[in-house]
Structures are given as structure tokens and as C-alpha cells.
Amino acid sequence: xxxFNKKSLQDKLHRLNSSQExxxxxxxxxxxxxxxxxxxVRIWKESFKESDPEKRLLLFYxxxxxxxxxxxxxxxxxxxxxxxxxxxxxxFASGQKIQTSIERIFKIWKERKVYDKRxxxxxxxxxxxxxxxxxxxxxxxxxLPIRDVPDFKASTLCDxxxxxxxxxxxxxxxxxxxxxxxxxxADTRSLSLLKGRFWKYLNNYINLSNHC
Numbered sequence: 001x002x003x004f005n006k007k008s009l010q011d012k013l014h015r016l017n018s019s020q021e022x023x024x025x026x027x028x029x030x031x032x033x034x035x036x037x038x039x040x041v042r043i044w045k046e047s048f049k050e051s052d053p054e055k056r057l058l059l060f061y062x063x064x065x066x067x068x069x070x071x072x073x074x075x076x077x078x079x080x081x082x083x084x085x086x087x088x089x090x091x092f093a094s095g096q097k098i099q100t101s102i103e104r105i106f107k108i109w110k111e112r113k114v115y116d117k118r119x120x121x122x123x124x125x126x127x128x129x130x131x132x133x134x135x136x137x138x139x140x141x142x143x144l145p146i147r148d149v150p151d152f153k154a155s156t157l158c159d160x161x162x163x164x165x166x167x168x169x170x171x172x173x174x175x176x177x178x179x180x181x182x183x184x185x186a187d188t189r190s191l192s193l194l195k196g197r198f199w200k201y202l203n204n205y206i207n208l209s210n211h212c
Contacts, residue, residue: 001029001032002029004033004036004039004040006039006043009030009039009040009043010043010047012026012029013026013043013044013047013059013062014047016055016058016059016062017058018058018061023058023061023062023065024065026062027062027065027066027069028069030062030066030078031066031069031070031073031075031078034070034075034077034078037077037078037081038081040081041078041081041082041085042085044059044062044063044082044085045085045088045089047059048089048092049089049092053093053097053098054098056089056092056093056098057093057098057101057102059089060089060093060098060101060102060105061105063082063086063089064105064108064109066078066082067079067082067109067114068112068114071114079114079115083115083119086123087122087123087126090102090123090126090127091126091127091129093127094126094127094128094129099127102127103124103127106120106123106124106127
């Protein structure tokens with residue numbers, strides 16, 4: 001069996017035809033060179049993008065054969081290596097006459113559990129989008145950072161607001177009374193007591209505000 005290199009695989013992909021023998025022979029060659037799995041699937045995708053619709057369908061048949069036979073032979077690397085490239089390739093199969101045939105391949109993968117149901121649904125969705133679709137991945141709720149939030153009780157907030165409202169009313173009453181008092185500015189003791197009460201009420205007001 002010939003050794004692996006990019007040029008040899010490109011040539012083999014170029015010569016690939018619709019016969020079962022052609023697909024199985026190349027599939028066997030790719031699996032045999034499993035140590036180059038990542039290179040193989042990357043070259044496969046490059047060829048896929050450059051090919052016409054009929055050839056793209058053949059390349060999907062090839063991918064299907066590689067996936068299923070590598071699994072039977074206990075070579076799981078192609079399963080993971082092909083996965084991201086299949087997502088991209090599905091976009092380039094959109095709206096073409098090969099779409100129905102490729103969707104049948106997806107159905108087989110789902111039935112035989114080649115890939116999980118969620119991934120198959122993503123492939124089916126992309127094949128209806130087209131190559132010019134921009135895929136934006138948003139973080140899921142599970143991946144969002146969790147911040148510590150202090151314990152919050154609505155009843156505590158309501159009580160604090162009520163106390164604050166009562167205090168404001170009481171403060172207005174006292175201010176009205178004080179404005180009517182005739183204070184002797186020479187009476188330092190009275191002024192000192194008045195000053196102390198003022199700061200006491202002010203501190204209480206600030207404390208209530210902080211609780212809200």
C-alpha cells in the first residue's frame with residue numbers, strides 16, 4: 001500500500017468515482033493511515049469545497065464509509081476528526097440537488113448512532129442554511145460566570161422602607177417644632193443638646209438608607 005502524503009491523497013480524491021469499489025478502496029487506504037487522520041479529513045474538506053455537487057456527494061459517501069468501517073475496526077479517531085469538518089461541509093451542500101441524498105446519510109448516522117441526535121440535527125439545520133451563513137455561538141446559561149449574590153428578602157426591604165418613611169415624617173414634624181422655638185444662642189448647653197439630637201436623627205436616617 002502506498003505511503004501517505006498530501007499529494008497522493010489529493011490525487012486519489014480527484015480520481016474517486018461513484019463505484020462502490022472506488023469508495024471502499026480509498027476508505028480502506030485512509031483508515032490504514034490512521035496516524036494521519038487529522039491531515040486526511042482536512043484535505044477531504046479542502047477537496048469538498050473545490051468540487052462540484054456530484055463530487056461532493058461522493059465525498060460524503062466516502063466520509064460515511066470511513067466513519068462506519070473505522071468504528072468496526074476500533075479506530076475512533078476519525079469520528080472526532082471528521083466532526084467539525086462535517087459541520088462546515090454541510091453548509092456547502094445546501095440547496096443543491098445532492099441535499100436529499102446527504103440527508104439520507106444523516107438519517108443512517110442517526111439510526112446507527114454514528115453521531116448523537118443533537119449533532120445530526122445541527123448538520124440537518126446547516127444543510128438548509130448555505131455557505132454564506134454566519135454562525136454565531138453564544139455562551140449557554142451553564143457557561144455564564146456565577147457571581148455571589150447576598151441573601152435578599154423582600155420582606156426585609158419593605159420593612160426598611162416603612163421605617164424610613166416613618167422616620168422622614170417624624171423628622172419633618174420635629175423640624176417644624178424647632179423652627180417655632182425661640183432659642184437663646186447664648187445658652188450653649190441647649191445648643192449642644194440640640195446638636196447631639198440632630199446628629200442622632202441624621203445617623204438613623206443614613207442607616208435606614210443603607211438598608212434599602
